[in-house]
Amino acid sequence: MTENLLTRTERAEDADDAWVLETLRRHEPATMHTQHPVVWHHARGSRVFDRRGRSWLDWTSGILTANAGHGREEVAEAIAGQARQGLLHAYMFPTAVRARVVRALSELTGFPQCVLYTTGAEAVEGALKIARRHARAKGRRAVIVTFDGAFHGRTLGAQLAGGLPAQRDWAPECDDVFVRVPFPAAGEPWSLAEFEGELHAVGVRPGDVACVMGELYQGSTLRGLDPAAAVALREWCTRTGALLVFDEIQSGFGRTGALFAHEHTGIRPDLLLCAKGLSGSLPVSAVLVADPRFTEGLRPGELTSTHSGNPVSLAATEANLALFADGRLVAQAAERGRQLAAGLDGWASRRPDRRRVVGAFGMVAGIAFTTPDGALDPPAARRVVTECVGNGLLVCVPSTLGGAMVKIMPPLTTTEAELADGLALFTAASDAAQRD
Numbered sequence: 001m002t003e004n005l006l007t008r009t010e011r012a013e014d015a016d017d018a019w020v021l022e023t024l025r026r027h028e029p030a031t032m033h034t035q036h037p038v039v040w041h042h043a044r045g046s047r048v049f050d051r052r053g054r055s056w057l058d059w060t061s062g063i064l065t066a067n068a069g070h071g072r073e074e075v076a077e078a079i080a081g082q083a084r085q086g087l088l089h090a091y092m093f094p095t096a097v098r099a100r101v102v103r104a105l106s107e108l109t110g111f112p113q114c115v116l117y118t119t120g121a122e123a124v125e126g127a128l129k130i131a132r133r134h135a136r137a138k139g140r141r142a143v144i145v146t147f148d149g150a151f152h153g154r155t156l157g158a159q160l161a162g163g164l165p166a167q168r169d170w171a172p173e174c175d176d177v178f179v180r181v182p183f184p185a186a187g188e189p190w191s192l193a194e195f196e197g198e199l200h201a202v203g204v205r206p207g208d209v210a211c212v213m214g215e216l217y218q219g220s221t222l223r224g225l226d227p228a229a230a231v232a233l234r235e236w237c238t239r240t241g242a243l244l245v246f247d248e249i250q251s252g253f254g255r256t257g258a259l260f261a262h263e264h265t266g267i268r269p270d271l272l273l274c275a276k277g278l279s280g281s282l283p284v285s286a287v288l289v290a291d292p293r294f295t296e297g298l299r300p301g302e303l304t305s306t307h308s309g310n311p312v313s314l315a316a317t318e319a320n321l322a323l324f325a326d327g328r329l330v331a332q333a334a335e336r337g338r339q340l341a342a343g344l345d346g347w348a349s350r351r352p353d354r355r356r357v358v359g360a361f362g363m364v365a366g367i368a369f370t371t372p373d374g375a376l377d378p379p380a381a382r383r384v385v386t387e388c389v390g391n392g393l394l395v396c397v398p399s400t401l402g403g404a405m406v407k408i409m410p411p412l413t414t415t416e417a418e419l420a421d422g423l424a425l426f427t428a429a430s431d432a433a434q435r436d
């Protein structure tokens with residue numbers, strides 16, 4: 001049918017990268033066009049290809065999603081199999097694939113309940129609803145406490161919870177509900193007394209809090225949550241009755257060398273948020289619930305949406321989860337992460353006055369470019385990334401630390417040789433950009 005509607009010329013245009021870029025430019029707002037004009041045609045393992053077969057070693061994982069590698073045969077087969085079964089959508093009617101996925105997630109993580117969604121931001125909104133309903137049922141004010149520098153997505157609630165003021169300035173003031181406090185970053189001073197003091201200063205008593213939500217490393221600042229602070233916050237939440245929510249949408253599914261980054265802290269949250277690497281492909285997210293009592297007060301349908309539980313997306317998720325079941329992928333991420341950290345130390349030592357590793361957690365790292373006097377140097381970061389892309393290494397356009405930080409996030413399946421190649425390309429690009 002569609003085939004008949006397309007003229008020959010349109011089909012020719014469709015295959016042309018310049019047509020793709022121009023059409024997107026014409027029909028989408030400029031704000032969508034953040035990345036280099038590399039038109040993805042297909043992607044496999046650690047490489048992304050354009051339609052002419054040119055390829056790039058991928059250091060983006062499609063923004064930390066293709067953790068198990070691009071285009072996994074197992075995942076593609078599962079998607080095709082579900083489509084062939086003839087069920088592309090089922091709303092909230094029960095399906096076998098949904099039952100298998102929630103059971104698999106529960107077995108893999110130890111969290112007894114699971115609420116499925118599509119995007120990360122949707123899971124964040126769901127968690128906020130669970131936490132606030134739970135708190136309201138106990139007659140609490142239900143304040144949401146989050147951290148400066150946090151990123152939780154781009155919907156209204158997620159941005160109100162976020163700790164990046166410039167991203168929030170379109171949203172209404174809701175400071176009586178959303179309260180942000182300094183992030184307890186490893187290596188920086190923090191105490192529970194200061195945390196309570198920050199809340200007290202804005203009129204929030206411990207019994208007012210519905211939840212404390214944080215990332216295990218901040219995607220925007222590449223600072224890690226201090227493990228001792230995580231333990232202290234866990235105890236505080238247990239004592240005060242607030243829920244501890246870990247947003248592992250970015251840090252989950254092996255990225256930091258553990259299945260979930262909170263495993264490095266030894267404590268568990270009450271709600272755990274996953275997306276991205278959960279399916280590694282189609283849009284699926286989840287709120288994992290540690291105790292069924294947290295969802296008891298919710299009315300029927302309050303956590304559902306049209307596409308939560310989509311059978312095709314869940315078939316992809318089931319196949320992707322199976323890739324994590326024996327722990328080998330996570331172990332490989334840990335090993336490759338050590339190689340990445342060592343490589344970046346070598347990279348920094350070539351120009352210690354102009355380069356800095358901001359943070360490195362397994363297979364994700366943030367590195368910053370500076371001028372000799374220590375000021376951040378966004379133009380250098382941009383030059384390096386442009387040079388990398390021109391030489392076959394795909395790196396996202398720098399957007400954090402004022403555009404001076406480059407984020408390195410290869411698929412966890414990247415081989416030792418591929419990572420060595422990537423580091424060599426990146427070092428050469430950096431040396432070229434900082435020759436003066």
Ligand SMILES: Cc1ncc(COP(=O)(O)O)c(C=O)c1O
Nearest residue numbers: 119120121151152153219249250
């Ligand atoms: C920590 C964190 N939370 C939430 C989100 C939002 O996820 P999504 O873009 O799928 O809505 C992101 C996305 O980058 C994230 O990194």
